[in-house]
Amino acid sequence: MKKRVLIIDDDTDMCILLSRLLTKNGYETETAHSGLKGIAKCKESYFDIVLCDYRLGDKEGKDVLLEIKQINPDTIVLIITGYSDIKTAVEVIKMGAYDYITKPLIPDEVLNVLSTALKQPQDSATKAGSSVSNGSAVKVNTAGTSAALSGEYMVGASANTEELYNQIDLVAPTNYSIILYGESGTGKEVIAKTIHDRSNRRNRPFIAMDCGTLSKELAGSELFGHVKGAFTGALNDKEGHFELANGGTLFLDEVSNLSYEIQASLLRVIQERKFKRVGGNKEMGLDVRVIVASNENLQDAYKSGKFREDLYHRFNEFSINLPPLRNRKEDIPLFANYFLEKTNQETGKQLEGFEDDVMHAFLNYTWPGNLREFRNVVRRAVLLTTSGKITAATLPWEIKNALAGNTGAEVNQGAISQTATTSSPVKERDLKNAAAKAEYDTIMNLLKEVNFNKKRAAEILKIDRKTLYNKIKNYEETRELN
Numbered sequence: 001m002k003k004r005v006l007i008i009d010d011d012t013d014m015c016i017l018l019s020r021l022l023t024k025n026g027y028e029t030e031t032a033h034s035g036l037k038g039i040a041k042c043k044e045s046y047f048d049i050v051l052c053d054y055r056l057g058d059k060e061g062k063d064v065l066l067e068i069k070q071i072n073p074d075t076i077v078l079i080i081t082g083y084s085d086i087k088t089a090v091e092v093i094k095m096g097a098y099d100y101i102t103k104p105l106i107p108d109e110v111l112n113v114l115s116t117a118l119k120q121p122q123d124s125a126t127k128a129g130s131s132v133s134n135g136s137a138v139k140v141n142t143a144g145t146s147a148a149l150s151g152e153y154m155v156g157a158s159a160n161t162e163e164l165y166n167q168i169d170l171v172a173p174t175n176y177s178i179i180l181y182g183e184s185g186t187g188k189e190v191i192a193k194t195i196h197d198r199s200n201r202r203n204r205p206f207i208a209m210d211c212g213t214l215s216k217e218l219a220g221s222e223l224f225g226h227v228k229g230a231f232t233g234a235l236n237d238k239e240g241h242f243e244l245a246n247g248g249t250l251f252l253d254e255v256s257n258l259s260y261e262i263q264a265s266l267l268r269v270i271q272e273r274k275f276k277r278v279g280g281n282k283e284m285g286l287d288v289r290v291i292v293a294s295n296e297n298l299q300d301a302y303k304s305g306k307f308r309e310d311l312y313h314r315f316n317e318f319s320i321n322l323p324p325l326r327n328r329k330e331d332i333p334l335f336a337n338y339f340l341e342k343t344n345q346e347t348g349k350q351l352e353g354f355e356d357d358v359m360h361a362f363l364n365y366t367w368p369g370n371l372r373e374f375r376n377v378v379r380r381a382v383l384l385t386t387s388g389k390i391t392a393a394t395l396p397w398e399i400k401n402a403l404a405g406n407t408g409a410e411v412n413q414g415a416i417s418q419t420a421t422t423s424s425p426v427k428e429r430d431l432k433n434a435a436a437k438a439e440y441d442t443i444m445n446l447l448k449e450v451n452f453n454k455k456r457a458a459e460i461l462k463i464d465r466k467t468l469y470n471k472i473k474n475y476e477e478t479r480e481l482n
Contacts, residue, residue: 054092081100167320246288250289255292335374
């Protein structure tokens, strides 16, 4: 039976987009454009999950949450918010929300959160939490190019990729804890899931947790769960990620962001293979393989006092470095065709491939956002293309810059070359445009310094990550229009 999802949002377009996404991925959906209408629908029939916007025209999401929980206590409520401050997150979770999702919504993230909440295999092929594979490599044809897949994930054919998967095959059958190192967007969660799928735990749960989004107040409850009454707003017992992953694999992304206090609790759990829920007295046994990921070197982190040395050694039974896309040039045509095929399926289009100059640009660009950026570029291009092949006109300006013979380093450093500049001298003297360009250059220079760790960049700039993303997006859209 299909799981039923109610979408409550006063933005009609958002309701339509979410409904289409979830319907395509096997859910049955209904929509409501106000809090009151959503509550009325919950009174009429049962929903497994409610996706509710925090800012509604007639009610706040927390008020809708409370009423829905009174009507159907078993209904899972996820709050959508464009205001990604931790106070809102803590408030709604303490009031009974399962989780929250911040705007702009990423389809794969939405699907991942829903599938985790329902404890069922995920339908999305682009997240590592998706449907369990048998671990074997298969061959598919993507627009005329053969490419290896691990389960439903692209593997690639470069020497760097071959070495990566040799290491995976070596360590997967063991119970070793593993540290995955790699730049943002290199697919660390995908690799963690691939290791799980090739292990003896493949038929047990794979649970992923992003430690970068957690505060000290939330981390204990998310990792170890809590009992009813453990703190104000703890209305029910809650299973933590360790408990959900018992018998399987727990993947902790951005693990270096955990507080020192939580690191100490984590060390005890891993050493003793036992844990207690927050506020509870019952000790429970644990059999979990732990895989962690970090953008920064954890050895450097413990030497600088940011990370516990004893915990580092617990994790570091085996480490794998994921190569950035710029070091996997042979894989770029394979990934381009793979992302094109997947997007064709999602959008119902039948685009045939890429013009030669587009592939040339792909090969000459440095891909600071790696596979995540590459996938988004192809998805954007497919959306803008009406027929035939994808042309250079559909590419973002920084990739068009590669067509002029640049490698993309000029953009990454914030030094926008003359070949990439389409503004006239009059516009260059415009004070508003000059200020925007200076701000953008500062952001891009800083991102390069911190190895494109956007969380770290946002902290240095004293803004939140959503503001950082918006500033980059708004500037790039302005340049495209000019």
